[in-house]
Amino acid sequence: MAVYAAHLTRTLQGTPSVFQVTAQEALGSTVKPALRKVVEFLSVTYPTKCGWCLRYYDELYLLFDTCLQYYYLKHYAASFSESFYDLLRVPTVTNEFTTGQQLPVHLERASLALLVLVPYIQDRVEALVERWREDDEDGRLGKSTPDRVRRAAVVVWRAVRVASWAARAVWLARYVAGRGAAHSLSLAVLGLGLRPAPPRPPYQYTWGDLVRNLFTGQFSGAEWFPLVGGGALRAVEYGAFAVQFLRWWDTRAAPTTSLPTPPPPQRDERAVRWKNKCPICLQSWKIPTVLPVSGYVYCYACIARELRARAQCPVTALPATEASLVRLYVD
Template sequence: MAVYAAHLTRTLQGTPSLFQVTAQEALGSTVKPALQKVVEFLAATYPNKCGWCVGWYDELYLLFDCCLQYYYLKHYAASFSESFYGLLRVPLTSCSEFSSGQQLPLHLEKASLALLVLLPYVRDKVERVVDRWREDNEDGRLGKSRADRARRAAIHTYSIIHTACACARLVTLARYACGAGSPTPALHALRLTLRDAPPREEEEDNWKDVLRNVMTGQIGSAVASLPALGALALRGAEWGAFCVQLLRWWSARAEHQQALPTPPPPKRDEQTLRWKNKCPLCLQSWKIPTVLPVSGYIFCYICISRHVRAHSSCPVTRCPAAETSLVRLYID
């Protein structure tokens, strides 16, 4: 049984497991929202100096991510998250080994950088625009003009493309689990796959040498040791990413073990009797009845989704609410 499980985990010698592949992708998707929380905190603490960073966060992260991924692709032939899990990008077929050793050719390096940095940036921008058009369509703000029909077509087209990409990713992972192909469609398009990276060589200089040279007045030697500080900063970024993953796991674990007690239901208001079997917002019979769990009132879906999206609260009790908490009811 153990041998069979090991075969499922690693299909070939040196081939990363599906856990490593999915874990490095999860790490890559965690860094951006984690840094966004830091930027939002700085903007709230120093609004005059850092307030502009919130509006330009996507562009700032694009620049940061470009520098970070370029460094790791240049020195380790892997992205930041792949290098964190000890992975390496190699050619898909053994007959096309790189002539430059543990380095990507220049054209593959540029293509990898574009897929790692530009593609997520464009995808996030397009997704936000499509989500805004989808909300307008659900709220009935899209008319019958040519522009509105084009927006509806874009919504359906994006949904089809998103489904096709998800299916392609599933097929790619299935083929990779069987020992063929690449773990992601992006790597497959570049004719690359992932392998376990060899151990890194330790730097001759370290931060202790820098401190010792500064304390003794040997500024020239300290400047020569500055690359060690860069390596130390990158190692700190890797451990910071690990801490983010640990806190994320701990937060999800704490939500299940330390759940707050269920609050008592709100007192019945006699004035709400006129809302019986009606939406409290439009005072009409329910259209797609939807309950807001924080208060227990039933609304029309369009009415309550529009209100919660704009005010983030229940229109009757004023309790904080989110659009993701809405529950559709199926009433006979």
Template sequence: MAEGAHLTSAVGHGRPSIFEVLAQESLISTVRPAVKHAVRVAAENRPEKFGWLLRYYDEVYTTLDFLLEQYYLRKYCATFAENFYSLKRVSPSQKSSRLPRGVIWKSLLCVVILPYVKQKLDEKFENLRHLYNTYAGNQEMSKLSRTFVAVYPYVHTIWEGAILSYQTAYMFGKCDWHSPFLQLTGVTLCNDLEDGEEGQRSRSLPWQQLSLQGKMMFIMKKMLNFTAVSVSTGLSVGLFFIQFLDWWYSSETSHKSLTSLPVPDPPQRDDTTEAAQFNVCPICHRTRSNDTALSVSGYVFCYPCIYDYVKEYKKCPVTRFPAQTEHLIKLYITGS
């Protein structure tokens, strides 16, 4: 639904349409992977400078997202994406133009913290499932980990099913919230029409009847509105272009990401003699078992050794290149 990020919001009264709601959610889901792609490219070209940023990308992005959303909720009574599409959060307990502090913290919990926890649980499930599918990993997993692998798919289905049911009910006018988390926050979404009403009041007076101060204010408002529209349009087109580039590189040139890394220096004989041997793991320095190659560097390790190392340190133990568990490749060596 990335293409929804470049839709323009329609001006309406009260309840926003399902297209506006889905468009602002699509904008949220578009920004994170687009920024991560840019960070990944920087880390692959300069691993010594930007490798840490890729390893802790989720934490850094969540922190910046928390500060951004807190600012927009306090100033505009809306998240960044909702304000982008001229939507506004309204609380029944709201007694002024500002959202209550409790509502702001609930919104931050649902908009920033819960998606971060959900993403971490998804990554944990994928890692444990990969370990569970291997014979050695299945024996090493704890009972709690096995229970998590068995139960989490049902939790994920309930999560997605609840969101889909709310969106369906909202589309047919049976519910005031398009998401259970919006209902948990205690707010509803509506169109923000304050700027349009102010503009109509300004245009109701002829130019000749305006005072000098009124004329200056009118010109400044026009310039600000033009700047805001230009920035919004440029940001919308830029986000769509970044998403297109992310799709292009992931679908057409993903195989070039590994070759873009600099070639590692050959191991020195004095300190990596064991690592240079044919069947010795560079981590445990013993004969390899369950051979597994790390695609970012080409070195071969024991599967338990390299899996635990990459999972903890997010890099190759020999070349120090950034690495993830999905870069592990099982090797099946047949007898001669």
């Protein structure tokens, strides 16, 4: 009851509850991995036409996210996920706009940079540091100065990530306690906070009017564009929410007792030829790792590099991801 009362108190004061702000953050973090699943499917199904999309996915998503976030910041003074939960960004100093429901130009550009550029740079740095960490675990980093710098960068990055998580938790706790106007440090740096958005004005025409005009031949694209465009945007928003729900449903592990035992795979000539060897480097395993989709055992560095590049088993061409790898501990 105390939590529910606190939720009501924050809402009556015009400040979104902690459930709303965390839900919109979760929704925003779902779009990129969800679209990546679609791109992976297309690259496997049409490797010659869509294979390049997976290699340059980060850059393509950067372009898509820039256009999407800019549109919502320009028209709704909020990000894509914030607009879905009917929230908008307002300056914490005046608590009101001087030019209507719009952000000042400098705050709009700064918000776009923090929403788009910062996550892109963070993902690129994360991938680079992860590759250095794998090289260190595989013993490919020596005692030279550049290799020592790479080892130090891995340690520093881990410390930075832990510190950022701790700062985020502390800032969110201050927001829940009513001591902060913004729930995140990025909004606080910009001097912004989230507030419930006013109701959007209804469209001049309805979908029923659109259908009647289509049948009577009295269709004019200019006057119907706001209705159709708004419907398309809401479809994207609810589609992202549906993808988030499907991801949650997919992560629920089914009991192993309810699954039938699969038949053992038939041994082929390739398995005999590569016995106790990695099918990629044709050497003895170094950190043996099995790919469950095909059952072949590889060196961890070899198969991880292959999956990052092509997202499929190099022997059977079955689609797979790096997250499905299983480490083996053999003598």
